[in-house]
Amino acid sequence: MSAAAKIRFENVEKRFALRGGEHVALGGLSFEVGAGEFFCIVGPSGCGKTTLLRIAAGLDAPTSGSVTIAHGEGERPENAMVFQGESIFPWMTVRENASYGLRMRGAPRTQIDEVVGHYLDRTGLNRFADAYPHQLSGGMKQRVSIARAFACDPEVLLMDEPFSALDEQNRTLLQEELLRIWDETKKTVVFITHSVDEAVTLGDRIMIMGADRGLPKAFVDVPFSRPRSVLELRATPEYGRLFYDIWAQLRDEIRAPGAEVA
Amino acid sequence: MGEATRDRILSVASPVALFVLWEIAARWHWIDTRFFPPPTSIARTFGEMIANGTLLSNTLTTLGRLAIGIVVGGVPALLLGLAMGLYRPIYALVDPLISATYPIPKSAILPLILLVFGLGEPSKIAMVAIGMFYPVVINTAAGVRQIDRIYFDVGTNFGARGWAVFRTIAFPGALPVIMTGVKLGVGLALILIAIAEMVGAQSGLGYLLWNAWQILQVNVMYVGLITIAVIGFVLTVLLNEIERLLIPSRTRR
Numbered sequence: 001m002s003a004a005a006k007i008r009f010e011n012v013e014k015r016f017a018l019r020g021g022e023h024v025a026l027g028g029l030s031f032e033v034g035a036g037e038f039f040c041i042v043g044p045s046g047c048g049k050t051t052l053l054r055i056a057a058g059l060d061a062p063t064s065g066s067v068t069i070a071h072g073e074g075e076r077p078e079n080a081m082v083f084q085g086e087s088i089f090p091w092m093t094v095r096e097n098a099s100y101g102l103r104m105r106g107a108p109r110t111q112i113d114e115v116v117g118h119y120l121d122r123t124g125l126n127r128f129a130d131a132y133p134h135q136l137s138g139g140m141k142q143r144v145s146i147a148r149a150f151a152c153d154p155e156v157l158l159m160d161e162p163f164s165a166l167d168e169q170n171r172t173l174l175q176e177e178l179l180r181i182w183d184e185t186k187k188t189v190v191f192i193t194h195s196v197d198e199a200v201t202l203g204d205r206i207m208i209m210g211a212d213r214g215l216p217k218a219f220v221d222v223p224f225s226r227p228r229s230v231l232e233l234r235a236t237p238e239y240g241r242l243f244y245d246i247w248a249q250l251r252d253e254i255r256a257p258g259a260e261v262a
Numbered sequence: 263m264g265e266a267t268r269d270r271i272l273s274v275a276s277p278v279a280l281f282v283l284w285e286i287a288a289r290w291h292w293i294d295t296r297f298f299p300p301p302t303s304i305a306r307t308f309g310e311m312i313a314n315g316t317l318l319s320n321t322l323t324t325l326g327r328l329a330i331g332i333v334v335g336g337v338p339a340l341l342l343g344l345a346m347g348l349y350r351p352i353y354a355l356v357d358p359l360i361s362a363t364y365p366i367p368k369s370a371i372l373p374l375i376l377l378v379f380g381l382g383e384p385s386k387i388a389m390v391a392i393g394m395f396y397p398v399v400i401n402t403a404a405g406v407r408q409i410d411r412i413y414f415d416v417g418t419n420f421g422a423r424g425w426a427v428f429r430t431i432a433f434p435g436a437l438p439v440i441m442t443g444v445k446l447g448v449g450l451a452l453i454l455i456a457i458a459e460m461v462g463a464q465s466g467l468g469y470l471l472w473n474a475w476q477i478l479q480v481n482v483m484y485v486g487l488i489t490i491a492v493i494g495f496v497l498t499v500l501l502n503e504i505e506r507l508l509i510p511s512r513t514r515r
């Protein structure tokens with residue numbers, strides 16, 4: 001592993017047995033994500049993005065290959081995931097949800113209160129700390145999910161289309177908030193999205209995945225400086241150029257016959 | 263007068279009217295007072311039975327059997343249901359046994375229970391436990407199985423293992439369904455304890471009812487019936503309150 005690499009995917013392969021054959025979800029991916037890098041993965045639906053992330057999270061096992069996450073100093077979990085759908089526990093309050101990872105690791109109470117308080121503050125959830133999820137909007141629920149992931153201070157943050165269910169305005173707001181929190185922590189992030197827009201806005205580097213056999217098609221560096229302002233960024237011509245380039249590559253994939261196979 | 267007030271008055275008025283009508287019908291001998299004694303005379307018997315302590319002692323006996331049986335049947339049912347919901351092999355192993363024995367009317371098991379446990383306390387407790395066991399185990403297993411998979415993924419991802427998965431996900435996630443099972447089980451337990459006490463018991467409200475029939479003390483029979491009805495009502499209120507306390511995410515809207 002190169003010195004600065006935080007996550008290393010090595011020949012990661014995932015096959016599912018189907019009736020009358022086999023489906024190759026991931027056909028042997030190898031790439032590295034640098035420490036402190038905000039790494040985005042875009043690709044058509046069914047290209048294996050989520051499978052890849054679940055393998056990195058340890059929720060699924062690869063058929064072959066491996067994912068290695070480098071450990072920094074201190075005792076901390078390897079990864080924390082922000083899930084795509086509603087994933088905060090309906091039977092816990094916002095505070096109980098946000099502190100879940102720390103509590104499961106048996107962190108001392110004072111530390112839990114301090115860290116969770118900080119992230120509830122950063123996500124604007126302080127007022128809702130004792131509310132239950134059914135009292136919150138979709139955007140608020142995803143904020144809880146983000147606070148929960150950041151609060152347990154993992155080596156790597158894994159995000160699986162966390163904003164895909166939100167409306168345009170909320171998505172933009174949450175992207176800005178995520179960038180702000182991320183700027184403070186400089187965590188290594190692997191962020192999956194089907195939105196080119198979102199990948200260009202958030203990422204340092206983007207991997208475009210092909211529709212067929214779940215292989216990387218191209219890696220694109222995002223040249224924008226940080227801290228970024230989502231709106232101002234989108235007003236620049238460079239943004240439009242990059243958006244267009246990536247879309248052009250992705251369009252071929254969506255048209256590819258493999259994309260029809262979910 | 264608001265609609266709510268009117269409805270409340272109406273729902274109090276209907277039983278009162280029934281009692282008044284019953285009283286008049288009994289006094290004027292429109293109905294056979296051997297079977298339907300006037301409510302005032304039932305009330306008098308009620309007072310006497312409270313005064314001489316027979317009502318309290320029989321009620322406490324029944325409540326004690328209920329309480330022990332509910333715990334003896336409910337706790338294993340809860341644990342087994344959680345295990346069945348979480349682990350497919352356990353479900354595959356146990357579910358056929360439960361499905362096969364569940365349809366047997368619980369009251370029909372009484373002779374077998376008497377044979378096995380004898381006429382003493384254990385047979386009464388066993389009947390209550392059986393009544394409690396089935397609804398709780400079935401609802402707990404179903405309750406855990408309906409929890410969205412994503413919550414278990416979250417648990418795994420954030421380091422919940424073993425008992426913590428039970429405590430933070432399976433149990434609270436299934437709790438609304440479990441409570442439905444507990445309510446059904448307690449209702450069934452009340453029916454079964456009354457039946458069990460009628461056969462071969464020397465105490466309890468079921469015994470009181472059966473004995474009253476044998477010596478044709480119709481007033482006492484009514485007192486027993488009313489007492490059981492009150493117990494059922496109080497248990498329902500109590501369980502609703504417990505549910506409200508245990509599942510705050512449901513009630514705080």
